Amino acid sequence: MRTRFATIEAGGRQVYGVVVEGGVIALSDDFPQWRTLREVIAAGGLGDLARTAAGRAVTHPEGSFTFSIPVPDPEKILCVGVNFPDRNAEYRDGTEQPKYMSLFPRFARSFTGHGQPLIRPPENHTLDYEGEVAVVIGKPGRRIRAEDAYDHIAGLTLCNEGTIRDWVRHAKFNVTQGKNWDCSGAIGPWMVAFEDPAQLDQARIITRVNGEVRQDDVLSRMIxxxxxxxxxxxxxxxLMPGDIIVTGTPTGAGARFDPPRYLVPGDVVEVEAPGIGILRNGVADE
Structure with missing residues (x-):
């Protein structure tokens, strides 16, 4: 099993460490020079964390902590929209496959950690799910060649890119406000180190709502x-260390059903990618 790096909160303190059977081995105190996992990534220190954790006992047993998003303070979170062929067809606007990718930013505050509820706001109840694989940048770069791109990835995680659908329609060319409600999405549970191109080239993404598979596709089909x-x-x-790119969601989001199947309090959403993990969140009203 690949090493799983996480950021957790326990006893009013946020720490990072390695997830193992039974809980987490906290390592923040071993590396005071690195305040957060973002600083660990920037310094190339993930290997140091993995080696230090080897043979150590669990410091935070399951149930004694809550997960935060793995990189708690990324400089940038950028999301790629409409990136599967079936998703483009879902829009029924007669357009061909796009020449350029659609991008939008998300703020870290719009995401919560594994096991925490996605929050449905009182202003609008069209909370939807989007299961995606996210990559965490490990090495800075500008004008990176596609053939060199994987050299700049530190790790992989999962994202439920939760969206308030009605609010993405508030303007002609802008989805930002529908994508950035506090705690409307989730990232986690952890980040696994990126070591092999097959981790992405052969990756599969699955989203379940209350156990029902809603999304199921492979990343090799991305536009x-x-x-x-x-x-x-x-x-x-x-691109800077700790930046997160949310890579795109397959067909099957709730908005595309007739009638739409938006999330309601009590629902449980799971996003899974074999080799990375399962991101699980309930839903609650604000």
Whole structure:
């Protein structure tokens, strides 16, 4: 099993460490020079964490902590929209496969950790799910070539890119407000180190709502593969360690059912990618 790096909160303190059977081995105190997992990534210290955790006992048993998003303070979170062929067809607008990828930003505050509820706001009840694989940048770069893109990835995690659907329609060219409600989405549970191209090239993403499979596809069918995402994004902005790219969701989101099947309090959403893990969140009203 690949090493699983996580950020957790326990006793009013946020710490990072390695997830093992039975809980977490906290390592923040072993590396005071690195305040957060983002700083660990920037320093190339993931291997140091893994080696230090080897043979150690669990410091935080299951049930004694809550998960935060793995990188709690990313400089940037960028999401790729409409990135599977069936998703493009879902829009029924007669457009061909796009020439360029659709991008939008999300703020870290719009995500919560594994096991925490997605929050449905009182202003609108069209809370929807989108299961996705997310990549965490490990090495800075600008104008990165697609063939070099994987060299810049530190790890992989999962994202439920929760969306308030009605609010993405508030403007002609803008989805930002529908994508950034506090705690409307989730990232986690942890980040696994990226070591092999097959982790992405052969990856499968599955989303379940109350045990029912709603989304199921493979990343190899993406319109814009992850190598191209990194190359394109790094053309206009420097990618920095800890940055997160949310790579795209398959068909099957709740808005595309007739009638729509939006999330309601009590629902449980699971996003799974074999080799990465399962991100699980309930739903609650604000």
């Amino acid at each position: 814009f593969p992850i190598r191209e995402e990194i190359a394109y994004i790094s053309t206009f902005t420097t």
